[in-house]
Amino acid sequence: AQSVTQLGSHVSVSEGALVLLRCNYSSSVPPYLFWYVQYPNQGLQLLLKYTSAATLVKGINGFEAEFKKSETSFHLTKPSAHMSDAAEYFCAVSDPNTGTASKLTFGTGTRLQVTL
């Protein structure tokens, strides 16, 4: 069964520092991959998604992620953190071969803290 693993439930960076949030997937074939962000007391918002086009995907708010098949990874990065980036980040996978429509399987989430 498809799954995603997010390494690090809590990441803390200084404002202006590089943000790196890790996501590894397990799937027999390259799946569709997503990063969602959840701000406090809000629903989830799509940051970016990989759907087998370019391996480097650019999203909103300056975030990007690179799909690496050899490493089964889809890590999220941002060159310079801003205080407003503090939120919970979820990696999610949709496996075209499960036959279960557009089902998303989420990772356990990473809380990003940004300090001054």
Added chain:
Amino acid sequence: DTAVSQTPKYLVTQMGNDKSIKCEQNLGHDTMYWYKQDSKKFLKIMFSYNNKELIINETVPNRFSPKSPDKAHLNLHINSLELGDSAVYFCASSQSTSYGLQQYFGPGTRLTVL
């Protein structure tokens, strides 16, 4: 205009009660979902409907019964509420069931069972 809305935002109730959560989307989407987010922020899909037809039904107690009166609405009724049902419930929608489509989430309903 809110794309996916849920009511109520907060729900506090006693064990054993029956409650409903309503969801509406004004995006013209065909597919809607219910997710449960537990206290550790873990998100898990519960149900999905496409054009009012149930297409995803995960391992959920049969005390939970979804209902889609039309494509724009998906409600969740919970019978005989238990302490373990306390969670945030999110509704979401997507244009169709095609893979790779973005899902749009509502603001969530925080259910607390006392």
